[in-house]
Amino acid sequence: MAEHDGTRLNVSTAKCVTCARALQGAEITVAVCAADASQVAPQAAQLAGVARVLAVENPANAHALAAVLAPQIVALAEPFAVVLGPSTTYGKDLMARIAGLLGAPQISDIMAIESPTRFRRPVYAGNAILTVESLGAARVVGTVRMASFEAAAGGGAAPIEKVQLSVELPQHTRFIAVSAASTDRPDLQTASRVISGGRALGSAEGFKILYSLADKLGAAVGASRAAVDAGYAPNEMQVGQTGKIIAPELYVAVGISGAIQHLTGIKDARTIVAINKDGEAPIFEVADFGLVGDLFQIIPEIEKLVS
Ligand SMILES: Cc1cc2nc3c(=O)[nH]c(=O)nc-3n(C[C@H](O)[C@H](O)[C@H](O)COP(=O)(O)OP(=O)(O)OC[C@H]3O[C@@H](n4cnc5c(N)ncnc54)[C@H](O)[C@@H]3O)c2cc1C
Numbered sequence: 579m580a581e582h583d584g585t586r587l588n589v590s591t592a593k594c595v596t597c598a599r600a601l602q603g604a605e606i607t608v609a610v611c612a613a614d615a616s617q618v619a620p621q622a623a624q625l626a627g628v629a630r631v632l633a634v635e636n637p638a639n640a641h642a643l644a645a646v647l648a649p650q651i652v653a654l655a656e657p658f659a660v661v662l663g664p665s666t667t668y669g670k671d672l673m674a675r676i677a678g679l680l681g682a683p684q685i686s687d688i689m690a691i692e693s694p695t696r697f698r699r700p701v702y703a704g705n706a707i708l709t710v711e712s713l714g715a716a717r718v719v720g721t722v723r724m725a726s727f728e729a730a731a732g733g734g735a736a737p738i739e740k741v742q743l744s745v746e747l748p749q750h751t752r753f754i755a756v757s758a759a760s761t762d763r764p765d766l767q768t769a770s771r772v773i774s775g776g777r778a779l780g781s782a783e784g785f786k787i788l789y790s791l792a793d794k795l796g797a798a799v800g801a802s803r804a805a806v807d808a809g810y811a812p813n814e815m816q817v818g819q820t821g822k823i824i825a826p827e828l829y830v831a832v833g834i835s836g837a838i839q840h841l842t843g844i845k846d847a848r849t850i851v852a853i854n855k856d857g858e859a860p861i862f863e864v865a866d867f868g869l870v871g872d873l874f875q876i877i878p879e880i881e882k883l884v885s
Contacts, residue, residue: 579651579663579672580610580622584640587621589768590664590722592729595625597722598662599730600691605629608736609654611647613640615740623736631738638747642668645751648675653745655680658717659694665721665823666767677719683712684719689726694718703819703842724767725825725846758814763789766815769798770827772847774817777804778833778855778873785810787877788832794884800824802834818843833873836861853877 581588591608598606608622608631615633622631632654638646651672655661661676663669665687677684690698695712697720712718766772773795775788785799792799801811803818817824819839825846832853834840841864844850852865853873862868869876 579647579661579669579676580608580618581642581664581666581668582610582612582618582621584612584614585617587618588664588666588668589729590666590669590724591622592625593724593727594662594664594722595627595730596727597688597691598660599627601660601694604660607632607658609634609651611636611639611642611650613637615738619738623738624732624734625730625736626732626734627730628734628736630736632741633738634741634743636743636747641753641756642672643751643753644671644675645748647672648679649745649747650743651676652679653743654741655717660691661717661719662688662722663720665723669721673719673721680717680719682717682719683715684721685710685712686721687723688720689723699723700842703838704845705838723823725823763792764796764798766798766800766817767822767824769824771795771797771830772800772817772824772826772828773797773830773832774800774802774815774834775805775811775832776802776834777808777810779805779810782810784874787874787881791877791881791884794881797828797830798826802837802840831861831865832877834861835859836864 580591606628608628610619611634615635619631619633663673685697687699688697697710701708773788773792779785788799800817801815805811806816819842823843827848829844829847830851850865851867852861853869853876855872857870
């Protein structure tokens with residue numbers, strides 16, 4: 579299932595392709611549901627390892643509504659042993675509906691595929707890895723853990739087939755509006771640099787020093803759950819077990835203690851820098867670099883250095 583905004587294919591799709599390539603002999607099909615797939619389908623066709631792209635065009639697909647997309651995918655699913663989507667907000671919403679309609683088991687957060695029926699996934703906030711086998715099902719639906727896979731390279735040239743489906747689409751769910759903080763910063767889930775703030779920032783106003791530094795570094799901004807719960811940062815910025823699981827090249831944790839649920843979200847970050855006034859804070863156990871001190875002094879100093 580391709581994730582896109584009507585114009586650009588999300589990198590999550592390229593990661594799903596890499597996951598699917600682990601299936602020996604797999605013939606990978608990418609389904610692009612859109613009002614007009616002419617921009618996105620060619621991007622999917624270029625992904626290395628993709629055998630074909632199905633362009634499912636329908637005005638109802640102008641917005642990615644899981645309730646509307648799911649029955650269309652169900653209509654396409656018959657020949658496929660494994661139906662994958664990304665473990666992003668989009669995929670988590672959609673794939674469970676597809677699994678429900680198909681009566682198929684869902685394997686969530688796949689971090690490795692051993693066979694079309696055998697998968698590995700993290701449990702207990704990533705502290706144990708479970709091998710799951712689906713027995714006796716005609717097909718398996720799965721969400722792919724983004725931090726576990728590199729994006730598939732380009733260079734492919736898969737054929738694109740337009741598919742006309744005669745599926746009755748539900749009317750009970752309609753698109754009204756997207757309400758999201760608009761930002762020019764990189765997408766948190768795919769950014770190579772992320773700066774996150776915790777409870778220590780003290781207020782939404784306090785977070786501004788992170789936004790300012792992030793803009794200089796070309797970084798996305800994240801937050802701990804404590805900061806989100808306190809209203810210092812919007813929900814979509816939460817990093818961790820119940821937020822976003824990310825794998826940036828650089829993760830800077832500012833005034834974040836390093837609770838296990840937060841660390842779950844950053845396990846796969848390449849380099850972790852922690853800034854905390856408590857030298858005993860657990861975040862320092864996972865940090866590659868640590869600065870012990872008051873963030874309100876340290877962040878302006880760093881900003882001066884990068885200006
Ligand atoms: C089921 C469940 C799911 C959860 N999911 C998530 C999740 O997805 N993401 C998540 O983040 N949490 C999650 N949590 C919450 C998690 O357990 C912690 O409560 C939370 O991560 C703490 O956030 P924090 O580090 O910002 O706050 P705190 O733990 O209060 O830490 C604040 C840190 O800031 C430091 N500090 C204070 N002032 C300064 C200063 N001036 N300069 C520098 N440092 C300073 C302190 O020394 C402290 O280490 C979850 C909890 C549960 C039970």
